[in-house]
Amino acid sequence: MTNLYKADMKRIFKNPIFIGGCIIALIATFAFTSNCIGLTGRFGNMEPDRRMFFISIAMMGFFTIFVPLYSNMEYRYGVIRNKITAGFTQKQVYFSHLLSHFTALAVMMGLYLVAGILGGARDFGKMIPSNLILFLALCGYISALMLITTRVLKIVLVSIFAFFLLNVIYMGTMIGNALLSFVLKGAAKQVGVIVYNMSVFGQWFSRTGMADDYVNPGSLAQVVVSSAVILVMVFLATVGLDKRDLK
């Protein structure tokens, strides 16, 4: 398992998509936070810390592309069969990929934080908890993408489902805003807030300052919801995985 993880990390750090993503994260975060690109209006009036947090959602888009393309390689070129022949189980392969994606996310977030601080973000009291919560929410999103990648083996279908998930989360958050504002009341609203915060986009939106205050149930609740999403996704991805036939 440790060897698999090390091998995955070695491949990720050599992957041109990941390297490109890290460079873009660094440049885009710095440009957006420091406002060296001359943003006006809503973004121009924001403080650097808020601008920095605003751009963080681009990582969601990056991992929508990276996770399916990278992890599906296992099935496209028969890599997984070699690993199984070498004595590893399918669960070990899954967990090595999941952990390596979490590590890749941590690396990218590290670069994003460095670029943000260099760009002028200074409110560490807000920045650290917000980004830790976002990290956990993104881990939940990556777990969902890994579920798709593990269960659907055809690359074209994996890409379609990954972008379908992205679209559903985006549309769901937009519809959620309307439902929470105008339709849901009382206990239904509480349930709605939890559902809203199950997606990384919802959690991100609740912390950008553009959403109403009540869509943010608090840091602890967001951490619990993200952890629950990770656990459920890992369970769905691994249940009966070792008994699956590979072609």
Added chain:
Amino acid sequence: MFRNLYADTRNIILCRAFRIALGVIAVYQIFNFIIFKALYVFFLKTAMDADTVAFTFPSIAAFLVTAATLFISDREFSNGCIRNKMISGVKRTDAFLSAVFGGMLQGAIYSFFAFCISTIMSLAFTVGFMDYSIPEFANYWLVTTMACMAIGAFSTSMVMSFGGSKLSYVIGLLLAFVLKVTDTFVLDKLYPEKGYCQLTGTKLMVYRFIDRFIPYSYLMERPHYDFASYVIGCGGLVIISTVVGLIIFNNKELH
């Protein structure tokens, strides 16, 4: 040319993914109808007008057309069909144009199918249109169909141009998503809910160009430009994607 076109068209019609896409359109529209009906019955307590449920398809059209054309066109490369065609004497240009036509055909069929379901639901289960006349309703669907055809052509052209590489799996879907988010932002700036549009100069021209000539944005809002603008936007995307795609496809190495 026409033999290949016939074979490709037949292949699309008989493909399971094509039927699944039609099923998704039907389920999505019916699901939306049920949700809205429940909202009107339990919360708003008024009769439902047709405007609410008639145009739900455009919200998924870009993604659906892109995904369906990607899945169906990708088989040319994953199953080695394109190499067999070349061996059988089909010219690259003919194979490409046939694929692009197939993409446009899919866009047209999906849109027409959605139109049929929408019309049945609007006539049978609502009190009729409040803000739309029949010509406006027809014009909306005509523009939607044209936009779907243009997106189908563009998506297929992307798959044929980048086919065989990883890029082909994500680029069309990514563009559809990015343009959807961009259009939401552009529409919010051009037609703000409160006050008036505060854009000026180049920014205003760029935003208006996106709103007027990019077919993805036609699916975000009811038609509000003259019909010629929509024809230019859709025709432009089809011509550009076909010409650029042909240049790339004719020069690429097929694996």
